[in-house]
Amino acid sequence: MARYLLVMGCLLCVIGVAGSVWCSVGFVGDEAYYEAARAMEKYPGNVLYTTEFKMAEPRHMLLAAGAAASAPVGLILGSICIGIGVVLRRTGG
Numbered sequence: 001m002a003r004y005l006l007v008m009g010c011l012l013c014v015i016g017v018a019g020s021v022w023c024s025v026g027f028v029g030d031e032a033y034y035e036a037a038r039a040m041e042k043y044p045g046n047v048l049y050t051t052e053f054k055m056a057e058p059r060h061m062l063l064a065a066g067a068a069a070s071a072p073v074g075l076i077l078g079s080i081c082i083g084i085g086v087v088l089r090r091t092g093g
Contacts, residue, residue, distance in 0.1 A: 005085030009078040016074010023066030033060040 036053040043049050 002085045002088035005081045005088065009081030009083075009085060011078070012074050012081060013078035014074075016078065017071050019070035019074065020067055023063050023070060027060065027063040027067050030056070030060050030063060032056045 033053075033056040036049065036056045039046075039049040040053045
C-alpha cells in the first residue's frame with residue numbers, strides 16, 4: 001500500500017502541473033474569446049457580438065480557473081499521498 005501511495009502521489013503532482021500548463025496554453029490561445037472581445041469593443045451595442053462574447057466567456061474563465069488551480073491542488077494532494085506512503089513504509093504498514 002505504501003508503494004501504491006508513493007506512485008499515486010508522484011502521479012498526482014505530475015498531472016497537476018501538466019494540467020496547469022495545458023490550461024495556461026489554452027487560456028493564452030483562446031482565439032474565439034479574443035475575437036469576440038475585439039468585436040464587442042468595436043460594436044458595443046450589437047446583440048450578435050454580445051451573445052458571441054457571452055458564449056465564449058465561460059470557457060475562457062474555466063481555463064483561467066484550471067490554470068490557477070490545477071498545479072496547487074495536484075501538488076497538495078500528491079504531497080499528502082506521498083506523506084502517508086512514507087509514514088506507512090516507516091511503520092511497516
